[in-house]
Amino acid sequence: MKRNFYLQHSLMAMNDPRMKHLLEVEGLRGLGAYWMIQEKLALLPEPRAQFGYLRPYCHSKKSPFAYLKKIIMEFQLFEIDEDGYFIPLELNPVKKKEKKSAKNIRESSDSNAKNVEKWQKTSKNNLKNQAKNPDKSLINSTISETSTSSFKENIKDIITATAKEKETAAATAEDLPSPVRNDPPTVCNDSPTVCNNSPVACNNSLTVCDDSGRPQPPLHPVRPWQELVDSLTEESSWLELACMQSGYGGLLMRHIKAAVDLFKQHIEVYDKWHDLLTNSDVRRYFVNYVKAGQHTSQTLYATLLTLDAKQRSVAPPDPYRYEQHINGKRTYLGCPIPDNAPPRPDGTAFWNETTHTWSSQGHT
Structure with a gap:
């Protein structure tokens, strides 16, 4: 219970x-x-969760879910594991842990070697003493043989254990993941994937590998929201x-840039740019912005009507405004117009094949 009410915060975190x-x-x-995410993870039995776990805590406009996801990624x-959990x-x-462990193994090996040398020296001294005192050697022969064989077995076990420790340490060192670098992502040209837990920007994408060296799904860098909105004008x-x-x-298509x-001004006024991280986010918001019946759509319609009327008053009238162009051919009311015919003068005019002129109602 105590763990759920306290979160350890290192004083050196900002270093x-x-x-x-x-x-x-x-x-x-x-x-x-960042610390909000840490607090929510501390409530779990293990400090790992999927992105959807944070969504209930994003009920305020000041803490959007997309922004928390940006901080994590x-x-x-x-770190994001294979199951989609972030840790x-x-x-x-x-x-320096690896260096310390290797140093401890070397010290242990050296101490075992010194023990073997001491044992060899002791054995030589005992042989000399036995030669000088044959009576004592006969009395202690049984004890000496027993202790000698036991000591040899112990030395053999120590040497075998030391060798196994060295092999295990070498295998562990090879399997250990490379430490996470704190350097900024490296930009490359041709290499599409770089592992060792180092995100590398390659061809406008980020590829990250897990601890086993397996590449994860590519991560695309977040583009500025202004650039995403500008792409809406592309046909x-x-x-x-x-x-x-x-x-x-028709009106919206003619004045799509305006x-x-x-739309940009609306985003800035209502501080909605935090939620726009991808093209899908921008398009979804724009469709809702111009959707019929929305207050924003009605305001936009009135503004575009005023702009359209102003442009029409300044620009000269289109002489072909009473005609329709279908597949590159001039027509009116479904009837073809000869290529060399002058523009149709009004909405009631019809083409006279006999005189090769336009005739309007009330005019000959």
Whole structure:
């Protein structure tokens, strides 16, 4: 129970380069998000959880779920395992444990060798004493043989155990994962994957390997939200469908750049940019922004109507405004117009094949 009410916080946490990088990029808001995640993990039996575990704690606009996910994935402060669980990494990790263990093994081996040398010297001295005192040697012969055989067995076991320890230490050193580097991601050109727990930016993607060297699904760097919003002006079938849902698709398509600029202002005013991390997020929000019946869509429609009327008043009228172009051919009311015919003068005019002129109602 005590563990659920207290969270150990190292006083040297901010000396870790990753924490310094987090403070530089996200400020105090990023630090607060990091320790919030640590607190929620401390409530679990084990400090590991999937991303969905944090969603119930993101009921406020000031702590969006996408922002917590960004803190977990971008600053190398958490590790994501094969099952999709994220685990907090140690701050200021000690990197000398392997050297200490190897040093202890060498010291143990040296001490065992010294014990063997001492035993050999003792054995030689005993042989000399037996030669000088044959009576005592006969009395203690049984004890000497027993102790000698027992000591030899012990020495043999010690040497065998030492050799096994060396083999185990060597195998463990090979299996140990490389320590996580706190350096910024390295940019490469041709190599698509770099392991050893080091995220490397390759061709606008990040590939991370687990402890066994197996590559994980690629992670794409988060693009600025302004750049994602600007991509909405690119012509695509998705944009046509979005315009159709607005109810004024033709008007919206003609002034799509102005609509996107107004959309940017809306995002900044309502502080919605924290939730826009991918193209899908931006498109989903834009469709809701222009959807028929929404207050934002009605405001946008009125603004675009004013802009359209202003442009029409400034620009000269289109002489072909009473005609339709179908597959590159001029037509009116479904009738073809000769290529050399002048523009149709009004909405009631029809083409006279005899005089090769336009005739309107009330005019000959």
